[in-house]
Amino acid sequence: VADARVRDIVARQAFMQTLGVTVVRVEDGEVELQLVSRPDLLQHAGYMHAGVLATLVDTACGAAAATRMADDRDVLSVEFKLNLLAPATGDSLTAIGRVVRAGRTLTVCSGDVWSVSGPNRTLVAVMQATMMAVTPPGRGTGIN
Amino acid sequence: VADARVRDIVARQAFMQTLGVTVVRVEDGEVELQLVSRPDLLQHAGYMHAGVLATLVDTACGAAAATRMADDRDVLSVEFKLNLLAPATGDSLTAIGRVVRAGRTLTVCSGDVWSVSGPNRTLVAVMQATMMAVTPPGRGTGIN
Amino acid sequence: VADARVRDIVARQAFMQTLGVTVVRVEDGEVELQLVSRPDLLQHAGYMHAGVLATLVDTACGAAAATRMADDRDVLSVEFKLNLLAPATGDSLTAIGRVVRAGRTLTVCSGDVWSVSGPNRTLVAVMQATMMAVTPPGRGTGIN
Amino acid sequence: VADARVRDIVARQAFMQTLGVTVVRVEDGEVELQLVSRPDLLQHAGYMHAGVLATLVDTACGAAAATRMADDRDVLSVEFKLNLLAPATGDSLTAIGRVVRAGRTLTVCSGDVWSVSGPNRTLVAVMQATMMAVTPPGRGTGIN
Numbered sequence A, B, C, D: 001v002a003d004a005r006v007r008d009i010v011a012r013q014a015f016m017q018t019l020g021v022t023v024v025r026v027e028d029g030e031v032e033l034q035l036v037s038r039p040d041l042l043q044h045a046g047y048m049h050a051g052v053l054a055t056l057v058d059t060a061c062g063a064a065a066a067t068r069m070a071d072d073r074d075v076l077s078v079e080f081k082l083n084l085l086a087p088a089t090g091d092s093l094t095a096i097g098r099v100v101r102a103g104r105t106l107t108v109c110s111g112d113v114w115s116v117s118g119p120n121r122t123l124v125a126v127m128q129a130t131m132m133a134v135t136p137p138g139r140g141t142g143i144n
Helices: A002-011 A014-019 A050-066 B002-011 B014-019 B050-066 C002-011 C014-019 C050-066 D002-011 D014-019 D050-066
Strands: A022-027 A030-036 A074-084 A092-102 A106-117 A120-134 B021-027 B030-036 B074-084 B092-102 B106-117 B120-134 C022-027 C030-036 C074-084 C092-102 C106-117 C120-134 D022-027 D030-036 D074-084 D092-102 D106-117 D120-134
Touching: A002 A014, A002 A022, A002 A050, A014 A050, A030 A050, A050 A074, A050 A092, A050 A106, A050 A120, A050 B050, A050 B074, A074 B050, A074 C074, A074 D120, A092 A120, A092 D120, A106 D120, A120 D074, A120 D092, A120 D106, A120 D120, B002 B014, B002 B021, B002 B050, B014 B021, B014 B050, B021 B050, B030 B050, B050 B074, B050 B092, B050 B106, B050 B120, B074 C120, B074 D074, B092 B120, B092 C120, B106 C120, B120 C074, B120 C092, B120 C106, B120 C120, C002 C014, C002 C022, C002 C050, C014 C050, C030 C050, C050 C074, C050 C092, C050 C106, C050 C120, C050 D050, C050 D074, C074 D050, C092 C120, D002 D014, D002 D022, D002 D050, D014 D050, D030 D050, D050 D074, D050 D092, D050 D106, D050 D120, D092 D120
Parallel strands: none
Antiparallel strands: A022 A030, A030 A092, A074 A120, A074 B074, A092 A106, A106 A120, B021 B030, B030 B092, B074 B120, B092 B106, B106 B120, C022 C030, C030 C092, C074 C120, C074 D074, C092 C106, C106 C120, D022 D030, D030 D092, D074 D120, D092 D106, D106 D120
């Protein structure tokens, strides 16, 4: 169920399709996403753009939080903090989001982003984020 | 000079072209960027994706920091923190990055993201970020 | 009313007394607090400890958020992010917390910390924080 | 050596003595600190103040970073982000700081804070922080 829900969350987000994000693994409180490097996702020095990393791991954290929320609730990012550790120069990115503590309204997550080149991987960013369970459609309500 | 430099930073980043980012205004320590909403930039509830907001304002902050750096230095994001305030439902996004304090190596910036619909605008996100001056190409050196 | 409420929040916190925090100014959505430097608040290089700065400005942000909350609600810090800009070497610290956006449950604030020496003041830290309205006593419920 | 250095860092900070912080454990890239609850460290609801938690875990992170720095370098907090997960109602606090990535100038750390009551412990806060190696005394130079 969690697996179908997470795949649905990713599939329904147009921007995930734009970036080519795929769901690798879904467990209770943990989700792994992947994205293959493309020239149109780079910054000026030839690394994957920090915004691509942020998007991928924010989505992984939100999806991880969703695995702990009631089925009729939607997940929204309240805030996130990303530290960039090394340039993302690899062939693909892997992001893992994990629930640190799930509350009734707010869920705190942590996330890692790895740059992968063949058999090698490098930790390129870490995130600490807060997600919120909202009642869909939730349109126009913001972070109330 | 700062103006040409910022336009060059944005023009050389493929991901900025992918998102359709344009430079609106460049001043000493302050840069304004814009991006028109498109269906392929949305999340599942029909808002602009948080990752799009993060990318735009991170770039605005980096560009603002660059206006205070020596010409032979390149700018890299060390970390950023984004708080999401309201859904980005407008026709376009405007992000303003400002230098809070410029140091020799590290520059702290703050940024605002506005969702714009015709004559109305709503503050949808705020960022606090640290940028670093590096010696290009800086490839492979990460945040050393 | 806001003024009395904020003074009460500070007065009821033992740790505020331990640090010698005083309320300077209370406005709708903005609170200024002060603290006089003392040898027992320093770190090893002789600056005011980063934890003292964090405590002061977190409290200023929480108090600012409280000015926008219903009287029967209590304020709790959900998360905060502090950037340290310069050593706090002055005779006292002034922190100003401001509401950026007040929601029904969550309120986002920003804060500044100034180190003051006679007529001079230096911006030494900036904070971006999320506060939550809870129903007192709220004991044992955490950030639900 | 790392052990002596960390004990020295804590011992030389007056504010650590004020809070009653003790060094529990020092390993390469990881430091554990402790603090016994006292009435003068509480906030209005009777929990340990968020500023106390922030101070303890920021110091644990800085000390962990110091274990990876050259002996003639001093450690300074660049920025930190704290998420509060549950009220700190226990008899003592334990904070563990860990190096996530050590660079030449900047070191990224993560930290956990536990509230301890007899045999039980609860995770009450998590931190993501950036530390900087500076040349002592470093007075007046801030974050360069």
